[in-house]
Amino acid sequence: MPSELELQISPIVQESLVHNTRTLVNLQSLTASLFGVSAGILGLESYSGFLYYLIFSLITSALFYVVRVAPTSIASEKPPLDTSRYFRGPVEFWTGGLMNGLAGFILTWTLFYGLVSA
Amino acid sequence: MAQVPVQTIHRDPQLFYWILFPITIVMILTGILRHYATVLMASAPKKLDQKTTREQRSLLHGMQVRSSFHALSKRSFNSRRDALITAYESGAYLKDPERKGQPPANPMTDPSSMEGMMGMMKNQMAMIIPNTLIMSWINAFFSGYVIMKLPFPLTIKFKSMLQAGVATKDMDPRWMSSISWYFLCIFGLQSVFNFILGNDNAASQMAQQMGQMGPQTAQMFGPGVDPNKQFLAEAENIAVVDHYSVLDGVEDRLLEGIRV
Amino acid sequence: MTILSKTITAFGGILLAHACYSAQEHSALHSLRVATAASLTSSSTVANSLPIDVVIETIVATFIILLGLVLGTRPLRPIQWRVWAGKIEREGEDGFKDNNGEVNKDYMGNPFNFIESRPNFVDIRKQRKEFAEWVRTGGGGQSTR
Numbered sequence: 001m002p003s004e005l006e007l008q009i010s011p012i013v014q015e016s017l018v019h020n021t022r023t024l025v026n027l028q029s030l031t032a033s034l035f036g037v038s039a040g041i042l043g044l045e046s047y048s049g050f051l052y053y054l055i056f057s058l059i060t061s062a063l064f065y066v067v068r069v070a071p072t073s074i075a076s077e078k079p080p081l082d083t084s085r086y087f088r089g090p091v092e093f094w095t096g097g098l099m100n101g102l103a104g105f106i107l108t109w110t111l112f113y114g115l116v117s118a
Numbered sequence: 119m120a121q122v123p124v125q126t127i128h129r130d131p132q133l134f135y136w137i138l139f140p141i142t143i144v145m146i147l148t149g150i151l152r153h154y155a156t157v158l159m160a161s162a163p164k165k166l167d168q169k170t171t172r173e174q175r176s177l178l179h180g181m182q183v184r185s186s187f188h189a190l191s192k193r194s195f196n197s198r199r200d201a202l203i204t205a206y207e208s209g210a211y212l213k214d215p216e217r218k219g220q221p222p223a224n225p226m227t228d229p230s231s232m233e234g235m236m237g238m239m240k241n242q243m244a245m246i247i248p249n250t251l252i253m254s255w256i257n258a259f260f261s262g263y264v265i266m267k268l269p270f271p272l273t274i275k276f277k278s279m280l281q282a283g284v285a286t287k288d289m290d291p292r293w294m295s296s297i298s299w300y301f302l303c304i305f306g307l308q309s310v311f312n313f314i315l316g317n318d319n320a321a322s323q324m325a326q327q328m329g330q331m332g333p334q335t336a337q338m339f340g341p342g343v344d345p346n347k348q349f350l351a352e353a354e355n356i357a358v359v360d361h362y363s364v365l366d367g368v369e370d371r372l373l374e375g376i377r378v
Numbered sequence: 379m380t381i382l383s384k385t386i387t388a389f390g391g392i393l394l395a396h397a398c399y400s401a402q403e404h405s406a407l408h409s410l411r412v413a414t415a416a417s418l419t420s421s422s423t424v425a426n427s428l429p430i431d432v433v434i435e436t437i438v439a440t441f442i443i444l445l446g447l448v449l450g451t452r453p454l455r456p457i458q459w460r461v462w463a464g465k466i467e468r469e470g471e472d473g474f475k476d477n478n479g480e481v482n483k484d485y486m487g488n489p490f491n492f493i494e495s496r497p498n499f500v501d502i503r504k505q506r507k508e509f510a511e512w513v514r515t516g517g518g519g520q521s522t523r
Contacts, residue, residue, distance in 0.1 A: 008188045008364045009371075013462045016455035023452050029309035031447055037394065038440040039269075041401045042433060046270040056440070063448045076461070085461065086454040107306025110299075111142075114266030115134065116401045 012088075020086045024064065025097055031060050032101025033108045040112025053105050054098070061094050127293065133265050137296050141256065145303040148248050149311050155244050169213045173345055176211040180352045188364040195361050206353035209346060252300065260296035268292045380450065387446030393439035400432045463490065 035056045039049050065083065073085045087093040166174070180202050187195050205211055264281070270292075272280070277291040280298040456462045467490070493499060 011459045012457050013455070013459055016462055017457045019452075020454045020457065023454065026312060027447060027451050029312055031444055033309050034440060034443055034447075037398070038436050041394075041398050041436045043401070043405075043428060044269065049269055056444075060444060060448070063444060064451065067448050068451060068454050072456075085456055085458075088457070101309065103305040104307075104309035107302050109269055110266065110302060111138075112398065113269040114138075116398065117267075117405045 016086075017088065021092070021096070023068075024087075024093070025100055027064060028057065028060060028097025029101045029104055032057070032097070032105040035101075036105040036108030036110075037112050039105075039109045040114075041116055043113065043117055044109075049109060053102070057098055057101070058094065061097075065093075127264060129264065133263060137260050137263060137265050138299065141260070141296060141299055142303060144252065144255075145300070145307060146310060146314075148252060149307060150315065152244055152248060153311070153315050156241065159240050159244065173211055173213045176205070177345070177348060177352060180206065180349075180356060184352075184356050184359055187359055187361055190361075191363055191365075192361055199356050199359070202356055203353045206349040209349065211349065212345060253297075256296055256300050263296055264289075264293050265296055265299060266294060268294055383446045383450035385446075386449065387443055390439050390442030390444075390446055393435060393442060397432055397435040397439055400435070401428055404428060404432065466490075 032053070035053050039052050042052075044052055065081070069083055069086055070080070073082060074080065076085060078085060081090075083090060083093045183190075183195075183198050183202065190198070268280075272291045274291055277289075279301075280291060280294040281289065456465060
């Protein structure tokens with residue numbers, strides 16, 4: 001997290017930040033529903049289901065990094081796994097969408113769990 | 119503790135087609151309807167007269183100066199600070215300076231603030247009416263059915279909420295009735311609306327409730343706030359700013375940046 | 379979304395639907411077998427586990443859809459002003475293109491255009507050259523007529 005002075009020296013474009021965060025959150029809420037579907041089909045229960053969600057969310061973030069962030073970020077001489085070109089902090093990038101998608105995940109998980117193992 | 123045998127309840131598969139899917143579809147359609155109703159009912163922001171605009175803009179100006187002082191040189195910041203503080207404390211920007219010391223008017227009697235209240239009421243109505251309708255619809259038609267099982271265990275506390283209308287004492291709280299599916303839909307359909315309606319939709323109640331927590335800017339000029347007090351507070355805030363320029367030491371930074 | 383990401387997502391969706399159908403059939407068959415077994419013998423604790431191929435199919439389908447969705451996201455924008463401004467200056471409208479090749483609707487032109495038109499930044503030599511060119515061609519043509 002850069003300090004206040006650093007932010008003032010090289011300011012941040014708020015619109016771009018909003019755009020990036022929104023892109024990521026959209027993707028994560030969409031994929032959370034997808035993970036709910038597959039967890040329901042697999043018939044996962046309690047902890048294993050939540051673990052499944054956690055693992056796949058991290059995989060989503062990693063894939064998003066590889067596809068969208070990495071090509072330009074590495075080209076501009078940032079170290080690998082550094083998202084500071086597009087996001088404010090690594091925590092926001094890797095875990096930002098977890099809470100967002102959780103409700104959608106539980107919804108579709110319950111639905112498909114009920115549908116499949118009726 | 120002895121292993122509790124897993125409860126299995128044989129349910130009619132028709133329950134899905136006649137309860138689960140109708141509730142889900144009705145929830146989605148209501149969300150879409152609410153979105154378009156909000157779009158249609160949105161009242162255009164009413165025009166402010168010159169004095170009011172000046173009052174609000176000058177306050178915003180002060181805030182901007184305070185928050186981005188680092189882009190100004192010391193001299194220009196100081197002259198701005200002096201000008202703003204004098205103007206704020208003398209009340210030069212007030213809408214009607216002769217009413218300076220008096221308490222603000224009652225927002226109920228002021229017709230201009232009634233308008234804002236009406237807008238808020240309309241939003242609230244668009245949220246409450248469909249919810250009550252759907253809830254009573256579900257209670258009237260679908261109460262007392264056990265339709266599905268949650269994939270994760272819950273404590274016994276949730277039993278009264280999830281199994282409303284099913285008065286069976288020994289049933290595992292994982293079994294849920296139709297009303298709890300309704301609650302799940304309220305919380306979980308956000309991503310569906312995101313997908314259908316785009317990002318800033320008004321379909322989900324959750325988003326609206328979140329929005330009501332934080333409209334700081336809307337409340338700043340809301341009815342019942344004394345602008346004079348705001349000005350005085352802002353003057354104090356500006357007075358205590360410890361100024362430095364972002365260009366301080368820029369030569370050193372530049373030299374550091376171009377060192378090979 | 380591009381065609382590629384759409385095809386990948388659709389393919390994954392078909393796989394996932396098939397896996398869902400298989401799992402549903404399996405559990406229906408399983409519960410039927412348990413019911414008949416319970417009527418024959420008293421022990422009915424057969425573990426209800428999915429066949430491995432359905433599990434694999436589900437996970438693979440999830441991955442495929444995930445890939446499709448990630449490929450379908452919009453391109454990101456750099457958040458630092460100095461990077462972003464450089465990108466706008468260099469690429470112009472191209473920096474705002476989404477996957478369909480259409481210019482995004484929140485593109486409002488170069489945000490620094492108003493600075494370019496300030497008198498301080500006018501390139502007077504270039505303008506003088508242009509004016510001389512105009513005098514020699516257009517202006518000159520007019521005078522000969």
